[in-house]
Amino acid sequence: MQVKGISAYGAYVPSLRMSRKAIAQAHSWALPSLRGLGKGTRAFCSWDEDAITMAVESVRNCLKNGADGAAPIGALTFASTTAPFADYQNATSVAAATGLPSNIQASDASGSLRAGTSALLNALQNSRSESALIVASDCRLAKPGSVQEMHYGAGSAALAVGSDNIIARFVGSESNATQFADHYRRSGADHDYYWEERWVRDEGYMKIVPATVNTLLEKTGTPADAIQHFCMPGTLARLGAGLAKKLGINPEAVVDNFAADIGDTGSPQALLMLIAALEKASPGERILVVGFGAGCDALLLEATDAITEYQPAVPLSTVNDHARTVEHYNQLLSFSGQLQLDWGMRAEVDNKVSISQLYRSQDQVTGFNGGECSSCGAVQFPILSTCVKCGSTEPMSRKSLADESARVATYSSDNLQYYPAPPMYWGLVQFDNGARLLMEMVDVNAESFDVGTPLRMTYRIKQKDDSRGLHRYFWKATPF
Amino acid sequence: MATGIRDKVAILGMGCSRFGERWDSGSEHLAAEAFSEALDDAGIEKNQIEAVWSGSALDNINVGNSAIPLAMALRLEGIPISRMENMCATGTETLRGAAYAVASGAVDIAMAIGVEKLKDTGYGGLPAPTKGTLNDLWFPYGSAPAGFAQLAAGYRAKYGTSREDLKRALAHVSWKSHQNGVKSPKAHIRKAIDKDTILNAPIIAEPLGLFDCCGVSDGAACAIVTTPEIARSLGKTDIVTIKAMQLSLSAGRESATADWDGSYVRNTRIASQKAYAEAGIRNPREELSLMEVHDCFSITELVTMEDLGVSKDGQAVNDILDGFYDADGSVPCQIDGGLKCFGHPIAASGLRMTYENYLQILGRAGERQIKDARIGLSHNLGGVPYNGVAAVSIIGRYEQ
Incomplete structure (x- = not known):
């Protein structure tokens, strides 16, 4: 043995x-x-x-x-x-x-x-x-x-x-x-x-x-x-x-x-x-x-x-x-949900997850895979039917973004949007491999955060659906 | 080779409701208010209108989908009415639909109307919309000011502008619009605000404070269009025609590739270049008499000055602080107070901008009338800078 x-x-x-x-x-x-x-x-x-x-x-x-x-x-x-x-x-x-x-x-x-x-x-x-x-x-x-x-x-x-x-x-x-x-x-x-x-x-x-x-x-x-x-x-x-x-x-x-x-x-x-x-x-x-x-x-x-x-x-x-x-x-x-603050009417949104949509896009949303264009090589998220760079409609291969190095391209700290840990930082994240997408940014230190700050990816709850219990999970960016 | 719509469509009449927190009015009242003014101005009967484009952006809190609520409100029976929605460009889009109908010869007289009732939500600001089942799974749903504030981060990074200098220019943008709004009887906010108050206001989305954000208002605006020939035959002597209407939408380049640096709005650049070509404008800084731009937030107005080619890239801060866009400047911008103070009932805004340009060109702008207004540009931005829609339209005196 x-x-x-x-x-x-x-x-x-x-x-x-x-x-x-x-x-x-x-x-x-x-x-x-x-x-x-x-x-x-x-x-x-x-x-x-x-x-x-x-x-x-x-x-x-x-x-x-x-x-x-x-x-x-x-x-x-x-x-x-x-x-x-x-x-x-x-x-x-x-x-x-x-x-x-x-x-x-x-x-x-x-x-x-x-x-x-x-x-x-x-x-x-x-x-x-x-x-x-x-x-x-x-x-x-x-x-x-x-x-x-x-x-x-x-x-x-x-x-x-x-x-x-x-x-x-x-x-x-x-x-x-x-x-x-x-x-x-x-x-x-x-x-x-x-x-x-x-x-x-x-x-x-x-x-x-x-x-x-x-x-x-x-x-x-x-x-x-x-x-x-x-x-x-x-x-x-x-x-x-x-x-x-x-x-x-x-x-x-x-x-x-x-x-x-x-x-x-x-x-x-x-x-x-x-x-x-x-x-x-x-x-x-x-x-x-x-x-x-x-x-x-x-x-x-x-x-x-x-x-x-x-x-x-x-x-x-x-x-x-x-x-x-x-x-x-x-x-x-x-x-931990043990204190229900009055977050105002902006928090009154319905976060129902479309389960069939989630299943269809699971490798993107859960696995954080972007698509790599077989014609021009552009890495992109989300994967739509047509390449964002060259317009090719060939099927794209999957490219994980979870461990790709990335930086802040643009951002703001949002005091208006309902968010359980205000302010909500969000903006465009630029990956070194060319991919870019809009992401939530968490565990941010306001003093040292700006365009160019290096980021890594972390898997988190995006939004909670307390009435149905199926929360949305997605990836967020956090400073290194 | 397409020739565009320059001088093919004349504005026969326009109307605009009073903008503001219209607690006493529903969409149907606002629509009727703008419609009746436009009809009077056009000097025609209701039954002469052959086709209508009706805009409302937020159907979930407004009147619902389809154009039936508008047909009901104005009792417009048995004619084609299309409901239009293209975010904050909705109002301009209704005018484009009506103008194209006239230019094509499909109808003689068409109408564009935009109505938005935003103040029935129970809170300030705009509601968070869904963006479809796929985007709902990954898209960070932030507020509109934070979406536009991304421009500030991109602009600072590109030009090395200090946070303080940018903030001062942004304060001047809002200060100027508050000055102008005082002279607009139909404006939502008619109060001058000093720069210190603007600079020290609570932050909504860094770096934008309370006074960097436009008003959320109820309102409606309306335009009736026809050909210049018909306008003349109806007795109009002072004719304003559409010189250009252009639109550009994002297809992912800004938000999904490294091709965009965050310091400008690509759609505005594309739409304005096409509009200048359609209108035959070679130097907008010299040729435009006035501008009504989409100042949903002060930073949007700042980058728009560069996107429209009126300020050189990186120079908008200086032009703004020099007073170039003030009421007594070279190209007055937001002479009616803009979205900032006139207000921003989404689907009405594009038409409200055209309304101000129209009044100015006809010399009917009262206390805020500028000298020798010949060409007016209006500009809308829907969505967010990196994922949106820009509309640029130009109207002017008909000189044939």
């Missing part, structure tokens, strides 16, 4: 960070006890981001970081507890936006925060593809004023699993299914319901995790002190350190859980910690990854010699480079 392992990774965290102090201050009139948690920041989704858009970004990063190599990708699993669709496969939406072929095995995984590690485990143990992608993505919603509101974050992690060029080989795993309700959320409900933290820690984490991990270490013949990287998700205070101590794992092996600046991202959290470990690991080092939720997954991986050569184009370590801290707590509520 061929050795399986991880060959590439990609991470994505929204650039928006909510100041926890601002959250605590907003609630201080009623819930002064939150002040103690008011340190650092947590990531949150912009109004136009969700688990699908974040998954698209982390998969794109994973492809750039090597997954788009020799082995054909044969499977994609999307793991999330906050998937936008209950029935309209989310994995397929991610595949369509990331240019994966249609002959892949696509599936969604859900049911607990363990969905990410379970999907990884499934790919490592069962995938017959030469290369399988798994992506975990969560945009977690917490009730205003709850402790969870302080802890929860948002993000996505993607991993490529295969046998070629693996940077960490799969050593073994152990799983446990226990009906343990540290929290739960009924289908269709907005918020989680939680039980007492002390019980969760003592009866849940401190018992279920050690039993599972010890079995894994035993059957793989691995001494606990031979673990160099311990990825223990969850943001209960000192959870990783406490478990390491109980298990006999070196305290230095505990991988940072991103609690300080990103927060608890849910199903991707264990995988983000695994990625962080991979960015530090040397050949031969062992990485223990735990997923917790209705029981527990424990996976053991070992870094290979190839890890020294692995140079990710978009490393996780740069994830905070573009972070922007927000002090307006209402922005978090508004972006």
